[in-house]
Amino acid sequence: MTLTVFWIFGVIAMGSALLCITRRNPVVCALWLVVTLFALAAMYVMLDAQFIAALQVLVYAGAIMVLFLFVIMLLNLGRPGPTDIKGPVGLLLAAVLAGTLLFQLRVLGGAQALPPSAIQLPPGSLAAIQARQGIVGAVAGPLFDTYLVPFEIASVLLLAAIVGAVVLAKRKL
Amino acid sequence: MLLSPALAISAVLFTLGVAGVLLRRNAIVIFMCVELMLNAVNLTFVALAQPLGIGGQVFVFFVMAVAAAEAAVGLAIILAVYRHKQSVGLQNMNLLRD
Numbered sequence: 001m002t003l004t005v006f007w008i009f010g011v012i013a014m015g016s017a018l019l020c021i022t023r024r025n026p027v028v029c030a031l032w033l034v035v036t037l038f039a040l041a042a043m044y045v046m047l048d049a050q051f052i053a054a055l056q057v058l059v060y061a062g063a064i065m066v067l068f069l070f071v072i073m074l075l076n077l078g079r080p081g082p083t084d085i086k087g088p089v090g091l092l093l094a095a096v097l098a099g100t101l102l103f104q105l106r107v108l109g110g111a112q113a114l115p116p117s118a119i120q121l122p123p124g125s126l127a128a129i130q131a132r133q134g135i136v137g138a139v140a141g142p143l144f145d146t147y148l149v150p151f152e153i154a155s156v157l158l159l160a161a162i163v164g165a166v167v168l169a170k171r172k173l
Numbered sequence: 174m175l176l177s178p179a180l181a182i183s184a185v186l187f188t189l190g191v192a193g194v195l196l197r198r199n200a201i202v203i204f205m206c207v208e209l210m211l212n213a214v215n216l217t218f219v220a221l222a223q224p225l226g227i228g229g230q231v232f233v234f235f236v237m238a239v240a241a242a243e244a245a246v247g248l249a250i251i252l253a254v255y256r257h258k259q260s261v262g263l264q265n266m267n268l269l270r271d
Contacts, residue, residue: 006175010182017186017209021193026201033205036186040212043182047175049219049230056215059237064208064244071248072201075255084198084262094195098188105184114176120224123174129227143231154238161242168249171256 006046013039024085027078030068037061048126050135179220186213200251200261204244211240 013036020032037060044053072078086094130138143151167173186209193206215233222229251261258265 014185017189029202044219047219052230052233067244094192098192101191102188126223138227139230147231154235157242161245165245165249169252
């Protein structure tokens with residue numbers, strides 16, 4: 001039952017991703033990408049990552065995609081125009097390269113590449129940690145403990161991104 | 174056990190992102206395809222966090238932070254390019270070719 005629901009959301013994600021890369025209008029592309037992100041959030045919930053799913057909806061589907069739609073509409077790219085999809089040669093090249101990549105990923109990520117059972121936690125141990133520390137606490141604990149330095153570096157990165165975006169987008173400083 | 178289907182879906186999503194980058198000429202759509210690839214990798218992290226510990230979920234935070242920073246700076250660059258060329262098509266960005 002769980003597996004069926006997971007595959008349903010997976011098919012939604014893959015189908016809307018395919019529509020996202022083939023639609024001509026950038027606004028339509030962005031909206032199909034939002035559908036993909038929501039399906040991914042549902043899959044995160046089924047993988048015991050409820051807090052990540054909430055963040056996915058808030059940060060990705062909320063903030064980042066609104067930024068994309070804002071820029072598309074600011075530049076007035078939503079109107080119908082000539083297609084930006086490459087011709088048959090480009091299509092063939094993209095299909096061949098993407099097919100090769102998919103084959104390689106399936107070989108690398110196949111059954112023999114799954115983590116060995118010696119280093120795997122017993123099933124349900126993640127849910128047990130979440131029951132003990134809370135869903136947010138289970139993620140926040142290591143974030144402010146083991147991963148404190150990367151966390152601070154990420155804050156510096158965001159600050160640099162704010163300054164960089166303002167400098168780049170402003171006409172005259 | 175949802176690990177194998179999650180890895181399969183993630184591989185397909187990443188491939189679709191790569192195909193989109195190769196197929197499109199609109200800079201903003203290519204950017205969205207890059208976001209799609211980042212999300213495919215996030216799905217792998219979350220799926221592997223189940224048998225290997227919570228560190229995978231923590232790493233998704235960092236990927237999201239980097240993606241947000243990248244989106245802000247990248248869209249600012251696209252705005253600056255649009256102001257020069259009145260277009261976001263990559264076929265018009267051939268200054269190094271001439």
